[in-house]
Amino acid sequence: MIAGLRRLLLLGACAVLAGAVGMSAAAQTQASAKIAATPPMGWNSWNFFAGKVTDKDIRDTADLLVSTGMRDAGYVYVNIDDTWEGGRDAQGRIKTNEKFPDMKALADYVHSKGLKLGIYSSPGAQTCAHFEGTLGHEEQDAQTYAEWGIDYLKYDLCGFRQNMRETAPNDQAAQNKMMRDAYEKMHQAILKAGRPMVYSLCQYGWDSPWRWAPSVGGNLWRTTNDINASFDRMSLIGREQAGLARFAGPGHWNDPDMLEVGNGRLTHDENVLHMTMWAMLAAPLIAGNNLTAMTDDVKSILMNREVIAIDQDTMGKQGDRVYAEGPVEIWAKPLKDGSKAVAVFNFGELVTDLRPVGLHLKELGFSGGAKAHDVWGNKDLGVIKDDFDAPIARHSVLLLILRK
Numbered sequence: 001m002i003a004g005l006r007r008l009l010l011l012g013a014c015a016v017l018a019g020a021v022g023m024s025a026a027a028q029t030q031a032s033a034k035i036a037a038t039p040p041m042g043w044n045s046w047n048f049f050a051g052k053v054t055d056k057d058i059r060d061t062a063d064l065l066v067s068t069g070m071r072d073a074g075y076v077y078v079n080i081d082d083t084w085e086g087g088r089d090a091q092g093r094i095k096t097n098e099k100f101p102d103m104k105a106l107a108d109y110v111h112s113k114g115l116k117l118g119i120y121s122s123p124g125a126q127t128c129a130h131f132e133g134t135l136g137h138e139e140q141d142a143q144t145y146a147e148w149g150i151d152y153l154k155y156d157l158c159g160f161r162q163n164m165r166e167t168a169p170n171d172q173a174a175q176n177k178m179m180r181d182a183y184e185k186m187h188q189a190i191l192k193a194g195r196p197m198v199y200s201l202c203q204y205g206w207d208s209p210w211r212w213a214p215s216v217g218g219n220l221w222r223t224t225n226d227i228n229a230s231f232d233r234m235s236l237i238g239r240e241q242a243g244l245a246r247f248a249g250p251g252h253w254n255d256p257d258m259l260e261v262g263n264g265r266l267t268h269d270e271n272v273l274h275m276t277m278w279a280m281l282a283a284p285l286i287a288g289n290n291l292t293a294m295t296d297d298v299k300s301i302l303m304n305r306e307v308i309a310i311d312q313d314t315m316g317k318q319g320d321r322v323y324a325e326g327p328v329e330i331w332a333k334p335l336k337d338g339s340k341a342v343a344v345f346n347f348g349e350l351v352t353d354l355r356p357v358g359l360h361l362k363e364l365g366f367s368g369g370a371k372a373h374d375v376w377g378n379k380d381l382g383v384i385k386d387d388f389d390a391p392i393a394r395h396s397v398l399l400l401i402l403r404k
């Protein structure tokens with residue numbers, strides 16, 4: 001009993017000490033792995049609302065995440081992107097602009113719905129949309145976010161690129177170091193502020209962030225330039241993720257950018273392919289559509305439980321391309337229960353259905369057949385062999401769970 005009490009006191013003292021002098025690297029890695037043990041899921045304002053987003057949009061979205069069932073399906077972060085910022089007061093404290101009258105009250109509202117609130121800034125003097133950035137106010141901003149009750153920070157390089165170019169013209173290595181240092185500075189500021197926040201690095205894949213982002217506290221890092229709601233852009237980004245699987249895992253994820261499901265003119269098949277690709281990539285699932293006008297079709301795509309489960313599989317293995325045959329690509333993602341998610345993508349412009357599929361099961365780790373479940377079709381297919389035949393239309397995908 002006394003020994004237990006002593007241990008408890010010691011642990012308490014260690015926790016206080018860690019807070020005061022900064023956590024050990026191991027403790028930090030552990031804490032960060034916990035906060036994003038599976039790829040973060042939520043919603044972000046940029047892809048649909050861009051610069052027009054308001055406090056009301058965020059409250060409406062929070063309400064709808066609950067009433068549509070999205071929150072319960074896992075979409076818990078409500079992230080305000082660029083254009084909330086309103087300059088600084090005399091003490092240098094960041095202010096919100098007229099679109100966001102009271103950030104603390106907004107955070108309280110979002111939290112009251114069982115959701116979490118995310119925010120956006122830049123290490124530069126200005127953000128991408130030329131609003132106030134964080135440069136020179138890192139600790140102060142992290143502190144303010146913590147006071148407001150922020151749970152997630154997307155930190156977008158943008159304005160800081162100018163500082164990099166001016167400080168180290170024509171010296172790429174020095175610029176890269178400045179970039180990493182800027183991300184580490186904010187990482188330390190967040191730790192010092194003492195409120196756990198998912199730390200999302202947004203620097204468009206510059207300098208292979210998968211190689212260093214975890215070391216500056218990144219829970220996710222963008223691997224590409226911006227997505228848009230076109231099949232070409234979305235599918236190009238998806239395909240470019242081949243080879244990045246080994247850099248992702250619990251606590252640290254490759255981020256091929258936010259979802260465009262339900263935006264633009266993406267067709268049903270294209271939305272299904274998009275959602276499948278991101279799930280196979282163990283990508284953060286940050287929806288970006290207008291929830292006030294979400295169709296049942298889009299709802300069913302964003303909320304397919306089995307597809308979400310593939311993305312959120314607790315083993316945290318990102319899927320990768322196993323082989324390609326022209327425009328057809330076969331990707332596999334190992335799952336914790338020993339099965340594999342296998343996606344057969346038809347990226348081609350063929351008007352006719354693709355058949356037969358012609359799976360090379362051996363290359364996928366199954367010899368002599370595999371038990372197959374069709375995820376989007378929601379049916380068991382029994383044992384399939386290499387001659388497995390199914391129509392896969394242009395811009396669509398067949399998603400299977402295979403097991404021995």
Ligand code: GLA
Nearest residue numbers: 046081082128129156202226
């Ligand atoms: C960059 C980012 C986008 C978005 C905008 C906001 O382009 O990559 O995701 O945050 O800035 O200005």
